Amino acid sequence: MSAAWAAVVLVGLGTALLKGAGPLFFGGRAPGERLNRFLEALAPALLAALVATSTGADGGRLALDARAAGVAAAALLLTLRAPAIAAIAAAAAVAALLRAAG
Amino acid sequence: MSDADPSDAVLSGARAAAPIALVVAVFGASFGVLAPAAGFSPAAALIMSATTFAGSAQFAAVSVLAEGGSLAAAVAAALLLNARYGPIGLSAAPALRGGPARRFFAAQLLVDESWAIAAGASGRIAPRRLLGAGGAIYLGWVAGTAAGLAAGAAVASPAALGLDAAFPALFLGLLAPRLRSPAGRRAAAAGAVIALALTPVAPPGVPIIAAALGAFTGAGRS
Numbered sequence: 001m002s003a004a005w006a007a008v009v010l011v012g013l014g015t016a017l018l019k020g021a022g023p024l025f026f027g028g029r030a031p032g033e034r035l036n037r038f039l040e041a042l043a044p045a046l047l048a049a050l051v052a053t054s055t056g057a058d059g060g061r062l063a064l065d066a067r068a069a070g071v072a073a074a075a076l077l078l079t080l081r082a083p084a085i086a087a088i089a090a091a092a093a094v095a096a097l098l099r100a101a102g
Numbered sequence: 103m104s105d106a107d108p109s110d111a112v113l114s115g116a117r118a119a120a121p122i123a124l125v126v127a128v129f130g131a132s133f134g135v136l137a138p139a140a141g142f143s144p145a146a147a148l149i150m151s152a153t154t155f156a157g158s159a160q161f162a163a164v165s166v167l168a169e170g171g172s173l174a175a176a177v178a179a180a181l182l183l184n185a186r187y188g189p190i191g192l193s194a195a196p197a198l199r200g201g202p203a204r205r206f207f208a209a210q211l212l213v214d215e216s217w218a219i220a221a222g223a224s225g226r227i228a229p230r231r232l233l234g235a236g237g238a239i240y241l242g243w244v245a246g247t248a249a250g251l252a253a254g255a256a257v258a259s260p261a262a263l264g265l266d267a268a269f270p271a272l273f274l275g276l277l278a279p280r281l282r283s284p285a286g287r288r289a290a291a292a293g294a295v296i297a298l299a300l301t302p303v304a305p306p307g308v309p310i311i312a313a314a315l316g317a318f319t320g321a322g323r324s
Contacts, residue, residue, distance in 0.1 A: 003173045004142040007163045010173075011180040012153040018184050020206040022191030023198040027205035031196050037285070041320025042193045043221050044286040045293030046186065047277040049313030050214055052294040054270040057301045057309070070267030074274055084275035085121050091271030092125075096264030 066102070070095035115234025118219050123238040125268045126215070127246030128260050129157055133164070134250020140168035144251045151247035155240060156213060159183040162306065183307035189314040190217050197227040211236025215269075218276040285320035292316030 031039060055071045056062050070091035077087040130151060137147035142164065154160055159180035166176035191209050194217065198205045211232055216239050220232035260266060280286040293316035300309035 002141065002146075003167055003176070004137075004140070004146050006173050007167060007176050007180070008142075008146050008150040008153070010177045011159060011163050011184075012150065014177065014181045015154045015156050015159060015184045015187065016206075016210060018181070018187040019191050019212050020209040021188065022193075022195040023205040023209040024202055026192065026195040027202070028199040029196060036196075037320065038317050039193045039196070040226070041285055041289040041317035042189055042314060043218075044277060044280040044290040044320065045313055045316035046190065046310065047218060047273050047280065048290035048294040049297035049310045049316070050273045051270050051277060052297045053301060053309055054266075054273065056298060057306075060302060060306060062298065062301055066264070067267040067270065070264060071270045071274060074267075074271035078275055078278050084272070087275050088121060088125075088268050088271045091267040092264035094264065095267035096262065099262060099264065 066095040066098040067091075069098055109230075111228060111230035112234035112237075115216075115220060115228070115231035115236075116238040117234075118231075119216060119235035119238040122215050122219075122268070122272055123242035125242075125265050125272075126157070126239050127242035127249070128263070128265055130243045130246025131250030131253065132260050133157065133160055134247040134252075135254060136161070136168070137164050137247075138251070140164045147251060148244070148247055151244050154180075155210065155243060156180075156184050156187070157243065158307075179306070182305055185307060186214075186310045186314070187212060189311070190214075193217075193221070194227040194232070197229055199229070208232070211240065213239060215239055215272060218273060221276075289317050289320030292319045 051071070055067050056064065058065070070093075073094040074087035074091040077090055078084070133151065134147060137150070137160075138144065142150070150160055150163075162183050163176040163180040166179050167173070190212055194209065194212060195205075198208050200208075208229065213236065216232055216236035217227070219235040220227045220229075277290060281290060293313040296316050297309040297313040300312055304312070
């Protein structure tokens with residue numbers, strides 16, 4: 001088996017287990033109140049981490065580039081209560097224009 | 103959102119995910135262009151997109167192999183990036199019902215974007231919405247990969263189109279309503295700080311897993 005196929009199989013199996021483990025072992029159960037508060041706080045914590053790294057991480061470095069300008073435009077639109085799709089489109093447009101200009 | 107008409111929830115999830123599914127398709131296309139250059143046959147690349155269904159991990163595995171890295175390094179990099187699906191799966195677990203196999207397969211539709219769309223303002227996953235959002239994004243990813251494999255290097259770079267800025271903007275839009283509660287703000291601030299602080303010193307993927315610990319700041323007091 002080539003390295004590529006081995007990677008397909010191993011990454012695929014590992015990912016399926018990572019995604020499925022929680023629902024497989026804890027699925028459909030009502031969590032206790034403490035666990036429930038933790039799970040509810042997971043969403044903002046992970047979303048904020050995703051915003052931070054997809055804006056400011058480049059490989060293993062922090063980077064301030066066209067993405068940050070795009071996200072700033074999106075943040076402005078969101079505070080003005082624009083729909084999410086407009087904010088997403090603005091982020092892409094600002095980043096693309098900056099790169100085309102730079 | 104109401105569970106009165108389940109097919110409506112599937113549709114509304116798919117509709118909410120449609121724009122991001124298009125963006126995902128463009129990234130899928132660039133995966134389809136890059137994978138053959140790293141020694142992946144078209145079948146291997148397509149099957150990887152259809153079974154792994156996790157963009158950043160697939161790009162990581164392909165780029166490690168393309169740079170001459172070992173199989174072990176490629177698999178480790180990819181799984182480290184995907185380790186965040188441990189806590190994400192855990193957060194979805196209470197909402198996913200049915201037998202073990204059904205719960206396990208429903209969880210495979212979890213990617214960052216479908217999870218974020220399916221989680222209501224309470225942070226609780228709506229399973230039918232996950233089905234719609236995850237299904238739409240899955241189709242975009244697999245169809246995009248196929249298109250990239252067919253088109254070869256003719257596909258424009260997603261970065262030139264600014265599409266790499268679309269993902270943080272999406273996550274920001276989904277984060278915004280959760281910032282209304284003090285617990286949500288504390289958890290978000292802690293998550294962002296942890297992720298940024300670890301980015302220069304930890305392997306890719308680890309900062310986001312560690313950011314899950316930020317949820318403890320929201321869990322302490324109500």
